[in-house]
Amino acid sequence: MTGTKLLFAGADEYLASFQQAAGSLAEIELVPYRPQLDLEGIEYLLMWRPVAGLAAAMPDLKAIFCFGAGVERLLGSADIPPAISIVRMVEPGLTQGMSEYVLWQTLRHHRRIWELEEAQAEGRWAPHWYPAAWERPVGILGLGELGQAAGAKLAEFGFPVRGWSRHRKGNPGIESFAGLDELPAFLAGLDILICLLPLTDATRGILNADLFAQLKPGASLINAGRGSHLVEEDLLAALRSGQLLAASLDVFAREPLPGDHPFWRHNRIFMTPHNASDTDPAGGLSEIARQIARDQAGLALQHVADRVRGY
Ligand code: NDP
Ligand code: OXD
Numbered sequence: 001m002t003g004t005k006l007l008f009a010g011a012d013e014y015l016a017s018f019q020q021a022a023g024s025l026a027e028i029e030l031v032p033y034r035p036q037l038d039l040e041g042i043e044y045l046l047m048w049r050p051v052a053g054l055a056a057a058m059p060d061l062k063a064i065f066c067f068g069a070g071v072e073r074l075l076g077s078a079d080i081p082p083a084i085s086i087v088r089m090v091e092p093g094l095t096q097g098m099s100e101y102v103l104w105q106t107l108r109h110h111r112r113i114w115e116l117e118e119a120q121a122e123g124r125w126a127p128h129w130y131p132a133a134w135e136r137p138v139g140i141l142g143l144g145e146l147g148q149a150a151g152a153k154l155a156e157f158g159f160p161v162r163g164w165s166r167h168r169k170g171n172p173g174i175e176s177f178a179g180l181d182e183l184p185a186f187l188a189g190l191d192i193l194i195c196l197l198p199l200t201d202a203t204r205g206i207l208n209a210d211l212f213a214q215l216k217p218g219a220s221l222i223n224a225g226r227g228s229h230l231v232e233e234d235l236l237a238a239l240r241s242g243q244l245l246a247a248s249l250d251v252f253a254r255e256p257l258p259g260d261h262p263f264w265r266h267n268r269i270f271m272t273p274h275n276a277s278d279t280d281p282a283g284g285l286s287e288i289a290r291q292i293a294r295d296q297a298g299l300a301l302q303h304v305a306d307r308v309r310g311y
Pocket of ligand 2: 067070278
């Protein structure tokens with residue numbers, strides 16, 4: 001018996017690892033996309049950046065599975081018919097990777113690791129002081145799949161953790177703030193702010209001067225949501241004034257970040273090239289197989305992006 005066809009329309013560099021993972025999954029037959037392929041009968045598509053015209057050219061398409069958790073590009077693609085479900089990626093490897101990134105960067109800011117690295121580079125023995133974790137309130141903008149998991153890890157490490165979302169949450173160890181009305185109370189006195197929001201009309205540019213001014217002076221920013229959450233000039237100004245001490249950025253308005261961008265040479269901006277976390281091919285395909293089985297059993301797909309709310 002052959003598995004259900006899943007058209008792979010992702011970047012070539014990911015194809016081999018997904019093919020390898022699909023090899024041990026009887027439920028799925030991964031079909032690499034190429035022009036002139038007969039698309040008839042293929043009901044499911046795996047995609048990250050929209051391939052122009054592809055969804056509309058698939059007569060039997062039922063759902064698009066996004067490689068990643070952020071679906072703003074697919075939602076913004078005018079040529080994906082509205083009847084096609086767009087499914088966000090939720091899988092353990094992606095969640096674990098983001099928790100690792102958040103913990104790694106939070107500890108970098110909590111312990112001001114760069115001061116030790118600079119001292120070592122200069123051959124200086126320079127022990128330094130840092131507060132206890134429980135004296136460092138950490139806030140997570142976006143308390144969804146990734147924010148809740150990362151928040152739980154930070155709480156385990158003893159940080160007082162706050163989370164901001166549209167709807168109130170009840171996660172143990174995470175103080176929940178909901179909606180714009182509660183944003184000032186969420187921000188007040190934060191030492192470290194982490195952005196794990198989806199990019200929507202409501203969240204674009206949210207990391208701006210007005211928001212930075214509401215944090216504790218000398219706070220740090222960690223952005224792993226999307227580059228367009230950040231107003232770049234406001235970050236540079238807040239670092240100059242000392243309102244922000246440092247920032248970790250994984251995502252950028254333009255990716256790859258142009259070589260002449262001032263972020264590259266800033267000694268308080270720590271960058272990673274949009275790989276805070278990646279979908280694990282085996283975990284991602286197992287999740288897709290599970291969802292396809294639901295669909296074939298007449299059950300609703302899960303984690304379907306809502307076109308109106310934008311995530
Ligand atoms: P979810 O959809 O599970 O969670 C999104 C969270 O944001 C929810 O808590 C939601 O609130 C909240 N939210 C959305 N809009 C608003 C708003 N206007 N005001 C307040 N809260 C809001 O997404 P994930 O956790 O799976 O992923 C989050 C994002 O992380 C992705 O969209 C992507 O941009 C980014 N990402 C980055 C990666 C990287 O490597 N850098 C890897 C993976 C994801 P509510 O719960 O009330 O709906
Ligand atoms: C994602 C990402 O959205 O990798 O999953 O950014």
